[in-house]
Amino acid sequence: MRPPTRPRRHSCAARRAAGALALLAALARAGPILAATLVIHVQTPDGHVLSGAVVTARPLEGQARRPAPVHAVMDQVNRAFAPDLLVVPVGSTVAFPNSDSVSHQIYSFSAAKRFQLPLYHGKPYPPVQFDQTGVITLGCNIHDDMLAYLLVTDAPYFGRTDAQGAWSADVPRGRYQVSIWHPRLRDSQADLERELTVGDADRAELTLHLLKSLQPAPIADRPHSWDY
Amino acid sequence: MPTLWRSTAMITLLAMAASGRAADWELSLDTRAVTSDAGRSFVDGGFGTTRYGSHDSGIQLGRARLALSAPLGELWSVHLDASIWDDTDRSPVGVTEAYLQFRPYPRAGYRLRVKAGAFYPPISLENRAAGWESPYTLSYSAINTWLGVEVRAIGLEAQLDWLGTRTGHDFDLGLTAGAFGWNEGAGVVLAGNGFMLHDRQTPVFGRVGPPGAGALPFEQFDGRAGVYAGVEGRWLDRVVLRVLRYDNRADPTALDNVSGAIAWDTRFNSAGLRVESETGWTGIVQWLGGETSIAPGGQSIPWPFQAEFALLSKRLGRHTLSARYDQFRVDSNSTPPDFERYGWQRGHAFTAAWLFDADAHWRLALEWLRVGSHSYNRPDSHAGPPFATETQLQLAVRYSLGSGVR
Numbered sequence: 001m002r003p004p005t006r007p008r009r010h011s012c013a014a015r016r017a018a019g020a021l022a023l024l025a026a027l028a029r030a031g032p033i034l035a036a037t038l039v040i041h042v043q044t045p046d047g048h049v050l051s052g053a054v055v056t057a058r059p060l061e062g063q064a065r066r067p068a069p070v071h072a073v074m075d076q077v078n079r080a081f082a083p084d085l086l087v088v089p090v091g092s093t094v095a096f097p098n099s100d101s102v103s104h105q106i107y108s109f110s111a112a113k114r115f116q117l118p119l120y121h122g123k124p125y126p127p128v129q130f131d132q133t134g135v136i137t138l139g140c141n142i143h144d145d146m147l148a149y150l151l152v153t154d155a156p157y158f159g160r161t162d163a164q165g166a167w168s169a170d171v172p173r174g175r176y177q178v179s180i181w182h183p184r185l186r187d188s189q190a191d192l193e194r195e196l197t198v199g200d201a202d203r204a205e206l207t208l209h210l211l212k213s214l215q216p217a218p219i220a221d222r223p224h225s226w227d228y
Numbered sequence: 229m230p231t232l233w234r235s236t237a238m239i240t241l242l243a244m245a246a247s248g249r250a251a252d253w254e255l256s257l258d259t260r261a262v263t264s265d266a267g268r269s270f271v272d273g274g275f276g277t278t279r280y281g282s283h284d285s286g287i288q289l290g291r292a293r294l295a296l297s298a299p300l301g302e303l304w305s306v307h308l309d310a311s312i313w314d315d316t317d318r319s320p321v322g323v324t325e326a327y328l329q330f331r332p333y334p335r336a337g338y339r340l341r342v343k344a345g346a347f348y349p350p351i352s353l354e355n356r357a358a359g360w361e362s363p364y365t366l367s368y369s370a371i372n373t374w375l376g377v378e379v380r381a382i383g384l385e386a387q388l389d390w391l392g393t394r395t396g397h398d399f400d401l402g403l404t405a406g407a408f409g410w411n412e413g414a415g416v417v418l419a420g421n422g423f424m425l426h427d428r429q430t431p432v433f434g435r436v437g438p439p440g441a442g443a444l445p446f447e448q449f450d451g452r453a454g455v456y457a458g459v460e461g462r463w464l465d466r467v468v469l470r471v472l473r474y475d476n477r478a479d480p481t482a483l484d485n486v487s488g489a490i491a492w493d494t495r496f497n498s499a500g501l502r503v504e505s506e507t508g509w510t511g512i513v514q515w516l517g518g519e520t521s522i523a524p525g526g527q528s529i530p531w532p533f534q535a536e537f538a539l540l541s542k543r544l545g546r547h548t549l550s551a552r553y554d555q556f557r558v559d560s561n562s563t564p565p566d567f568e569r570y571g572w573q574r575g576h577a578f579t580a581a582w583l584f585d586a587d588a589h590w591r592l593a594l595e596w597l598r599v600g601s602h603s604y605n606r607p608d609s610h611a612g613p614p615f616a617t618e619t620q621l622q623l624a625v626r627y628s629l630g631s632g633v634r
Contacts, residue, residue: 141333216506
């Protein structure tokens with residue numbers, strides 16, 4: 001009737017061995033070998049999937065790994081920025097060529113980077129470096145309807161939701177802070193931040209619902225020559 | 229002749245500036261096939277409310293246009309819009325707008341724009357296409373036709389915008405103020421012809437009507453500057469609300485000793501709302517109300533006026549279908565018995581148009597316009613009975629070429 005007796009005393013060597021094993025296990029868990037897939041779904045308040053939303057994930061434990069800076073390009077094609085949204089790691093450089101025959105004057109008065117660039121056809125400017133995190137709204141001083149966004153992030157994991165409204169990444173197990181952003185978001189950023197644990201399972205999933213519906217999308221087929 | 233010289237000098241200057249770096253240019257030719265039963269056109273000194281009268285039926289030149297925009301350094305630019313209208317204005321080539329613009333980069337959410345030269349005050353919500361044309365119909369509404377005929381700022385304008393939509397808000401707000409001269413004649417056509425519906429804009433320093441008999445809206449002889457001030461609100465890129473007060477501050481007792489012209493003291497308020505949807509619908513309502521008066525010899529003769537319209541348009545791919553209803557009135561409460569009915573007008577108009585953008589170069593347009601109006605100036609000038617219903621049908625083919633036309 002008694003439970004099996006356990007040894008009441010361990011030798012010092014056994015204790016040390018157990019400690020080493022636990023440490024190894026912990027190290028292994030933190031390493032990429034034991035990574036799991038983090039899947040984030042983004043939905044609008046009425047339950048529709050939201051594609052194109054930017055998802056960032058930051059580990060809350062341990063030394064945060066900074067993403068490596070990249071060289072990105074934001075072109076001007078047919079009086080529009082191409083692409084109209086770029087997500088780059090902090091410290092990245094972005095080139096702004098002008099493929100149009102008309103001139104553009106690119107500017108930003110966003111706190112994360114204030115700059116202005118006169119882009120005349122066939123006269124390239126050196127790329128611009130982005131050293132601060134944040135959202136940078138880009139406009140053209142000649143064509144008032146031109147609009148694009150640059151999101152500079154220090155999160156090691158980031159991306160945009162696909163046509164099914166999902167984004168995924170293989171991440172080490174641990175606790176994460178996940179946040180989302182969209183150019184037409186009306187929710188405050190803090191309302192859409194979540195923490196979750198990527199635990200023992202192979203997948204950790206989270207569905208984020210916007211609280212407020214997005215701003216309507218800009219009218220797409222309005223001629224650029226019109227007074228907007 | 230001075231007008232011709234002024235136009236030529238302006239065009240030469242701008243062409244020189246344009247030959248420099250990164251000038252944008254556009255050339256277009258708009259020809260019309262017209263059938264009309266309207267009275268004689270204002271262009272020929274008549275009292276018709278449309279651009280073309282019954283004996284203008286046939287092939288007509290709608291407009292030949294050249295536009296140039298050229299940067300002068302990074303923050304300054306020059307803009308010119310010159311047109312030929314196929315009539316006998318003071319200069320064969322007329323400049324409808326010519327101005328220098330100062331455009332510093334927006335800072336901290338605010339954008340400043342300053343214009344100097346000749347340009348339209350920001351009133352119309354309909355004339356948003358290049359060359360101050362309407363992308364919905366060939367003929368402009370009664371309000372905007374009148375602005376195109378008699379109202380132009382020849383002076384200075386400053387516009388300050390708060391760019392809320394670029395800083396996380398749903399709204400933009402704008403304030404505009406302008407000071408101008410050379411608009412003592414604004415009002416003379418309203419009292420003489422009343423409201424009309426057409427697309428013949430008066431060139432700067434141009435004449436409305438035939439040589440010898442036409443009106444000159446852009447004159448300066450009373451030494452006073454006119455002013456306007458307006459507010460604009462925008463909700464995203466969907467809704468625009470504009471309110472503006474205009475006062476040319478003319479001295480109604482002033483007479484031009486050379487031409488014998490009288491200064492027309494004209495003031496008005498205007499308000500307009502434009503709503504657009506992502507499904508291609510556009511709705512515009514605009515209202516304008518004010519008064520013009522003269523006081524030769526001290527006794528004031530006022531003509532209060534008012535006009536409004538509602539426009540509904542639907543874009544279907546390269547097709548644009550539009551319908552508009554206009555209503556307009558000019559009152560005449562003048563006391564001299566022989567002036568009792570002069571200028572009195574009541575009218576309304578229906579416009580239906582189909583515009584087809586075949587490609588970036590070719591545009592086809594078909595417009596039907598019917599105006600019913602009651603005017604005492606017609607019988608007073610032996611131009612027919614006071615009441616007339618006039619119908620005009622136009623088919624327009626326009627070809628455009630330019631640095632931005634692709």
